[in-house]
Amino acid sequence: MTQLYVLFEHASGYGLFKVSEFEEIGAFIPQVEEAVKDTAKFQKIVKLIGFKPFTSAASALENINAISEGLLTTDLSAFLETNLPSLVKKKSKIQLGVIDVKLGAAINEAYGVSVTHVGVVPEIVRGIRHHLSSYVKGLSPAAVRQTELGLGHSYSRGKVKFNVNRADNMIIQSIAILDQLDKDINTFAMRMKEWYSYHFPELAKLVTDNYQFSRCADLIKDRKNLSEEYLEKLEEILLDPSKAQAIIDAARMSMGMDISPLDLMNIETFAKRVMSLSQYRKQLAEYLKSKMSVIAPNLACLIGEMVGARLISHSGSLTNLAKCPASTLQILGAEKALFRAIKTRSNTPKYGLIYHSSFISRAGASNKGRISRYLANKCSIATRIDCFSEQLTTAFGEKLKEQVEERLSFYETGNVPRKNLEVMSEALNEHKTMLENMVAESKKRNADAITNGDVDEIPKKKKKKKKHQQDEVPDVSASDVKQEEVNVSVSLADTSAVEGEKKKKKKKLSEAAEDIAETSIISESAEETPKKKKKKKKLSEVNGEQATSVPEAKPTEEGPKKKKKKALQSEDIFSSIVNDVNDNQNVNKASEEKVPKKKKKKSLQPSEISPGITIDVNGDQSISRSSEGTPKKKKKKSLPLEVQSPGNLDVKGDQTESAKKKKKKKLSL
Template identity: 55%
Template sequence: MSDKALLTLLESAAGYALFEIVAFEEIGSLLEGNKDTVTDLKRFGRAVKLKAFSPFESAQVALENANAISEHAMSDALHNFLEMNLPKKAKKFQLGVIDPGLATAISDGLGVSCRSDDTIREIMRGCRLHLETFVKGLEGGAAAKAQLGLGHSYSRSKVKFNPARSDNMIIQSIALLDQMDKDLNTFAMRVREWYSWHFPELKDIVKDNIMFARAAAYIQDKGSICASGEGVEDKMPGLIEICGDEEIAKAVVAAAKTSMGMDCSPLDMVNIVNFTQRMVKLAEFRKNLSNYLTEKMSVVAPNLSALIGDTVAARLISKAGSLTNLAKAPASTVQILGAEKALFRALKTKGNTPKYGLIYHSTFIGRADAKNKGRISRYLANKCSIATRIDSFSDEPSRLYGEKLREQVEERLKFYETGAAPRRNVDVMEEVAKQLKTDGDDEEMADVETPKKKKKKDKKRKTDDEDSDEEMESPKKKSKSETPKSEKKTPKSEKKSAKKEKKSDKKSDKKKKKRKSSGGD
């Protein structure tokens, strides 16, 4: 152990505690592997003393400090606590902190020498174990309750709601949508079979399952639409509204008059009607869920949904697990996503691998010829990968990239059919970038306040002033053009001319000397 005093910082759910090591001999036994010093309260109490404790004012303050510690940052509460209770001379002590990242933050913020090693961890284990004994008011399970409450609030804060990245809602929605399609199909078959015992002709007239269920729930007893007279409800207008066609409604009424179905008791009819009404409500919920999925996809993955549609895009995200996982996957993985069984079967039997998975349900592959299905699926998977990465990693995604990528796939289909060369991907991306830039500039210009309209006299004055300014500028330009080029000498040209003059002077001096020497001879 060093000669410096040793203090340890304990971060608990109840508050911050500062302990002082008073018996280094007892603590020194920790280095030798003797763990009884920590678990024995008497021996640990002789070695460690509580110097200060600062409880958190509320659960919100505790959560803020826990978040700061998890990010290896020193909060204001911790800064004030250490500043008040640590000795003024930093050279005479060391502060033990269990988290090395927090130790670095404290050392940088307060200039204190910090350490975090195995000895500090053992001391902190003992402090945490005997905290209820050191601090009054934490007896009777108060510390455990504080830890439980802080744990719940901390975990809740980590699971944050992000409307732009709520792909989990898309995964659950598309799974529920697929399940509801199966259930509605099963229920429709059951309604047709059940109600056909009473009115068998209706299933031949009304083909749509949901329309059949609505008509059955509205008609109930087939004799009610044939009855006439005072006090009898006329069901013809409601039947026309359900069927959407007056001719179909008249055919239903005519079939009811000559129906060969059996009569049902009131109790049986009540059960049939209840089931059909339940199915109609389920169909309405399915429609609302589909609209919800469309809106959610326009926020989370607008480019991918614009490229291949909301349903196929949602299935791809669901299969990958999240939008980020789908963005990280290569285009070859996106191409066969959903066809894992066929892929592994082909690898096992050494056969042909599948050409497409979930993207087969997009309209592009169905429109392509048989020989071009594999080529267009590979191209479409490439564009899906680009659109997914734009949606996942851009701050403000828009549908422009998805729409342009869709146009590229259309051009590729035409290329396979007619041979017309499609545009290059670089040119298309540059076009979208320019369009987004112009849209952003237009929005900035719209945000600027437009000045108020002035009177016509002011406009005339402006035009007169502009004309006068133009007249004043024209002679200036002429005067500039009239100046000779010889007058416009740059500094470099002046230097060159000066050097030439010096050389000529030297040559003339040499000639004079030669003449003098020849005359003397």
């Protein structure tokens, strides 16, 4: 019978529940919806198998993000492998209920479990969510609500992907405030002119700028007090001496009415407020330029900061503007005219917000539509570069601006502009050089900060690390020295034993040599024997040193030497050991000169052997003798070609009797 298990993902962790008799329950889904509210009935049907809480808020956010994308995390896979029986016993037939279809497909692909998300599963999950605090001990309803709220906030912030350095929302708000300030300053300036014109109506005709008019009204106040002393101050405000003199002359013959001091005070206060708003508008414009140079430098370089900011604000974000095609960007801001043209079946508009660009105003009347379409194309390219590039420069914006200039000259003069591929390759090269210069400047700034003493902690930390590394070098104690001596002597004994076995084989093969070879072999064997004795001697010395390594040992003659070894480094220890071995070898050689020579087995007379003749030993190996009398080892089967022919060999590869006779004849010769 198939068993139903339900996987429940919550902000606090993963839960696995077993549903009993789900096939019968599925036939009565309306009754199940009513029975979900009863905790006792629901707990009889649905039982908790396992629950794994999240260790931290970051782990919970990571798992929930993966579940929303239909990915199987390591935490979830480990939980399923631990609690789901089908992963342990493949023979058992079960069905896993999930809410997310993508997650179910991932579980089915990974483990081959039958997954469902329809039928009774949604109602079971709704009941589990309702009664979760009664299933898990220590999880109160208040804690459940708190974990859900915290995870919801962190999940929403993660989806927004807010970047402090590239926040296009600041551009949207700044351009909105700028537009509002322009309207407010114009309204206040108009009210200011109407109010002050009651006293000095000629000033509004002479000074048309709102900011300058407010400053002049704040300076002049009562026109009867205006004299030649105010000429320099008026020149500073207006930057025109003729206008300043005209204002003084007009104040003498003005047709304005007299005004009370209280009214002048109010006018002065309002003029200062208009002046402060105008100054703040300039500061905000500078702020907008700096933000555009960081967020969308190529778009700002191509079309200007104000027009680019209005395009971003109208589309909603820089990403939305980058997703727009060039045809949409061209008429962005002229939606009403577009819908009216579609309704009346008339000509659609040629431009929207990009009409405020200087390129369209410079183009002729017949070329405005062409240049607006071309400009929209380049703006779309610049916006996508700004949106999806990690490292931004103005290289592409400058090259795109050059292309628009060349297209304008093409419409006027007919000069053929450069191809887009050529321009983009140049822009890419300039982009790389700009990035290299930026990296070099940052390194130079860091170096200057270190030299000026702004950054003092970095070199101090490095010095501390070096001192710490020097302090970590261990001191060589007497026990360590003795242990190293033992290891080195044992390794020397092993290597000498291997060499002795090789020389024994050579000795067996050289039994049939001449007298000179015999003497050399005997001398070689005499050299071998002291080595063996020396090895035994060395091993005995090692054992003796190990025995004397006990702290309560009696002092011996080697005591001063051991005291010196305490201060030696590892290289001096190994070199001293090698010197001791060489001294022992010389002593053993001198003692072995008195040892009698060993008797050799049957050897040939020197008269029977001549140099350069090959002698076979046991039919397997042969020894050749050079004119100098030194034995040389040769390969097997070094007989003449006649003897090595197939007819002279038996089945086992041994020599036949005829071959042996031929060999004897040759030796007798």
